[in-house]
Amino acid sequence: MFSVTVRDHMMIAHSFRGEVFGPAQRLHGATFVVDATFRRPDLDADNIVVDIGRAAQELNAVLGQLTYRNLDDDPAFAGINTSTEALARVIADRLVERIEAGALGDGARGLTGIAVTLHESHIAWASYERAL
Amino acid sequence: MFSVTVRDHMMIAHSFRGEVFGPAQRLHGATFVVDATFRRPDLDADNIVVDIGRAAQELNAVLGQLTYRNLDDDPAFAGINTSTEALARVIADRLVERIEAGALGDGARGLTGIAVTLHESHIAWASYERAL
Amino acid sequence: MFSVTVRDHMMIAHSFRGEVFGPAQRLHGATFVVDATFRRPDLDADNIVVDIGRAAQELNAVLGQLTYRNLDDDPAFAGINTSTEALARVIADRLVERIEAGALGDGARGLTGIAVTLHESHIAWASYERAL
Amino acid sequence: MFSVTVRDHMMIAHSFRGEVFGPAQRLHGATFVVDATFRRPDLDADNIVVDIGRAAQELNAVLGQLTYRNLDDDPAFAGINTSTEALARVIADRLVERIEAGALGDGARGLTGIAVTLHESHIAWASYERAL
Amino acid sequence: MFSVTVRDHMMIAHSFRGEVFGPAQRLHGATFVVDATFRRPDLDADNIVVDIGRAAQELNAVLGQLTYRNLDDDPAFAGINTSTEALARVIADRLVERIEAGALGDGARGLTGIAVTLHESHIAWASYERAL
């Protein structure tokens, strides 16, 4: 199995609802350093997993919808906690939509899996992975 | 599949028995930077994998039993080599005991897997992963 | 010259005023991984720069006044941009106040300089350093 | 499942063929920081996955065949793109050959999997994993 | 004293002349992860050291003249070894030219120093710093 990973980041504000979150129930923020991993069992005709330039560009586009914003104001997240792990799924799912729409090229149709990791600090991170 | 990881560390002395260990047969030591990963297929009612604060607290408690000690003097390790990989299993198993005892809350009963990685230097690390 | 550095972090929301900030004029947030460095020309009687446990504790206390908050609501920052570099100075100055108040012990009175670095992402950070 | 990882690096020149590579079609180069991971379900009689010293030595030997060279001149890569993901496979396969030849000792015959990750920069890396 | 640092990278081929370089006399390559640090004693009217967006843009432009190339073919480096430390100076000097030409804005005229660090691997890096 092969994989390629690209890294980017976003800087957002948000708050959580639920006692489990303690002081994080207050409006605060985070830098999420985001790693998007693309997997496939075999390489394409160019001997690659995916066009890494386009992969980075699409990840940047997905993060561009979220960064420099207060996620509490985003209708997409109404009524749900934008935890690190939940955001990892959002980003993975949005990348999959783009792959399926052809944004990463025809070669990317050979991808079989994706994983997204969000690092919220030097001591905590979360991931979501799914099949394509 | 979702996962959340928390990082902490411990600083221990120990020695190894067996020619394969070369100079590490002498009493020496290590800082282990420890990453504990908690996995589950779906998020809980708070939209999280686990209460990250409690996860960090339990990891710290498990490491507190080991840090600032000479592991050669710990009866739990009598007659066995406390290699990085073996210690990863010890820490993972002790975390599982705590999860099963309810230390991470009822939500944590949805966890299906755990992985522990110990970084012994910038050029070597070891992991152990198991199901819950 | 000797130095000791301890690392901690904070997660805050804020916004900037001024065209130079572009989309960062919107309410957003950041994780700041914070490195506090303590300097002195000679070691103390215990052969250390500073009690590293107390240094970590005081840094954590200073960050505790800021983390999990919207800095736009903090009267201390009314009318000023809480840029990464400006926050580095705030944290350094607050650490110096604590050192001068004796929070790091008598030995810490031998400190001659302090530097604080805030990492806002994997590709940007800012520092402030001053004498004591 | 247990694993042990060792890190080393190589510095090579190469070029790519195919429009997808854009400016990387020109002769350029890369430092690849290489992580080789060895997996097995149980530890050996010494309580380890593999002799970490020999693992590091064999990884270094495999990289020694590639480093400080222009890969475009290496007959082993004639007519193929030496992408990061393709090189990960080359290194993994060469490590497997050595393991099977006994270079990591008899204990290493218990290894069941290997993974190789090549970091080409702070924002991109690729991996290949296979069974033994 | 304040500073702001931005990180980017370049991927180049080159070779060295001189016995001291050993196998690096052969054509090989490197990824240089490049940190550019901008210093000044006081913040500007926006409470910043420099417009970090423009700083990142100018660093990217300077690296764009070098990346994905064989430096042995660049007339600017005819007859000299493009060592990591020498390239750090080249990049710093080119950034200073841009600052002096106004590329970072009028505020950047308050900058008093610059430092450039090139990481050639996880175990080696080099820096050059100068006044403005």
Next chain:
Amino acid sequence: MFSVTVRDHMMIAHSFRGEVFGPAQRLHGATFVVDATFRRPDLDADNIVVDIGRAAQELNAVLGQLTYRNLDDDPAFAGINTSTEALARVIADRLVERIEAGALGDGARGLTGIAVTLHESHIAWASYERAL
């Protein structure tokens, strides 16, 4: 001013005397990831600060006297606390002795400063710097 840094590590056991050290008064251990920085105002005839291969070799030799040992048993440290900052000085001074003895070559006689940083964990490190 130019600098070149090389990284290596050592794994030692030790204990501290003095109430300030709390649980670190017990025999424990540490991995120290060690960065040795060599400075000079101008490059030598090869356009470098120092022969990086020899610098790495000498650092490795200095660390070889300490690694895989219990520093409490080393007569060189009798009666003193082998704190991270104190060990940074020991390593720096031993490197200077080697430089002055010619171990880094004649070119290295142009070095004007050295700095040594010991990382004891992901959240703490210490440095010592001196002139040559």
